[in-house]
Amino acid sequence: MxxxxxxxxxxxxxxxxxxxxxxxxxxxxxxxxxxxxxxxxxxxxxxxxxxxxxxxxxxxxxxxxxxxxxxxxxxxxxxxxxxxxxxxxxxxxxxxxxxxxxxxxxxxxxxxxxxxxxxxxxxxxxxxxxxxxxxxxxxxxxxxxxxYSPYLARLALDRPWMQLIEAGRGILLEMDEWLNQPSVRGNLRLSVMTEDNSARELVFEWPFQTDPDMPHVFRLPSLFPWAHIEPDQAFYRERLRDDRKVEGLSPWTVEAGEIARFRLRLALNELGRAFLVTEQFLRRGEFPAAERARDFGQEYERGIKFQLYKGQG
CATH class of the missing domain: 3.40.1350.10 (Trna Endonuclease; Chain: A, domain 1)
Structure with a gap:
């Protein structure tokens, strides 16, 4: 030991x-x-x-x-x-x-x-x-x-995040951006929430690169192609003191006209859900069970093969 x-x-x-x-x-x-x-x-x-x-x-x-x-x-x-x-x-x-x-x-x-x-x-x-x-x-x-394709590799790298979301865990994405200082480097913070979403359990840094004149918010869809990204509505309502739903990926504050602060949530989009199903098949041969019709017709069901299969069930 x-x-x-x-x-x-x-x-x-x-x-x-x-x-x-x-x-x-x-x-x-x-x-x-x-x-x-x-x-x-x-x-x-x-x-x-x-x-x-x-x-x-x-x-x-x-x-x-x-x-x-x-x-x-x-x-x-x-x-x-x-x-x-x-x-x-x-x-x-x-x-x-x-x-x-x-x-x-x-x-x-x-x-x-x-x-x-x-x-x-x-x-x-x-x-x-x-x-x-x-x-x-x-x-x-x-x-x-x-x-494999670099696009498939990108999804494979992010598989743990997708699996956490599929299991019902909340994922927060926080980003601070200097609005008047062009930079090719950015940094995100990803937080895994506890099962009751009451506190952060784990926090990870996520570095990335972009064009110096590209606002970071436009880079997010390519960083998380498998996710639907939206503002943390409860947090924004509390900070902005406004009960209306926040539309778009806007910051919750811009400090001194220099630093934009975002607090966003990730959810699986169609690509993310499809990848998890495909990945199960590629790695373990698992695939969704097909819907089985109740009535195949009497002549078909009287066949020996069908009777043997039915007997195994």
Whole structure:
């Protein structure tokens, strides 16, 4: 039990280091993954000039102090359960395994594929070479990794948010925008509400890029194509002291004519609902049960095949 806790602590240090080192690299955005995911603890997005789309990959980050990481002559050999390997190969995003070298304060990495992973009994092993360091050229290397359409990858990355909304959890989106300072970078705050919607349970930062002369509110539909976005009506009515419904994505206040503050709510739109159904089928072969007619006709139902099927029911 103790070694498992030490492994988790060492890997957590690696995740923090990956976030810190990514912030120093142009064209790369690091996003930590919510806990509970199987085998992925972060995502990395390569950023191209808007409106071009970048590319998203899933990350599994370990430390050279992890007991499941072995130092060899060519690189680090990482091992794990077959559950992770099957999950990675079936994922709609490319997956990269990184190892953090604490003494050298650097990351080395390797793409996960059927060609790079070896099966050994009930485990897999992957060699992460010393000479493949995480740096300025990594973005171009990632861009060459095979994956689904970047649009499908975008939806796959946001799947946890869609699942939370489908489960009835409230998602708040808050944004502050400097109106008189053109910038290509913006930042959102996403909050997951408690089941009774009385308090925030988790808060996440959501960095994004846009054109310097584009108001941030016009970027929201492309950031959340799966969501219907609307003002938090109860909050706006309280702050504005107006019982009328707020129309459009307007800020609830503009401070000193400089900072516009928004508080919005996300709900699944038609695309989001359709993606969750499609994703269930793509990942697990699950599909909605077809409506079964009650009467197929007497001649059809007298057939042997129908009688056998009916008997199995």
């Amino acid at each position: 103790r070694w498992r806790l030490l492994n988790e602590l060492a890997d957590r240090i690696g995740i923090y280091a990956a976030s810190r080192l990514s912030a120093q690299l142009p064209g790369l955005i690091f996003r930590g993954q919510r806990s509970g995911d199987t085998g992925l603890n972060a995502h990395l997005e390569t950023v191209e000039e808007y409106p071009k789309m970048g590319k998203v990959v899933g990350l599994q980050i370990r430390s050279d102090e992890d007991k499941n990481v072995e130092r060899t002559a060519r690189g680090y050999v990482c091992r794990g359960e077959m559950l992770h390997f099957a999950y990675w190969l079936q994922h709609s995003l490319p997956v990269i395994l990184m190892v953090y070298e604490r003494e050298r304060d650097r990351l080395v990495w390797e793409a996960v594929s059927a060609e790079t992973i070896e099966i050994s009994g009930a485990q897999w092993k992957l060699l992460v070479p010393y000479d493949q360091a995480y740096g300025v050229e990594t973005g171009a290397r990632i861009a060459d990794l095979p994956c």
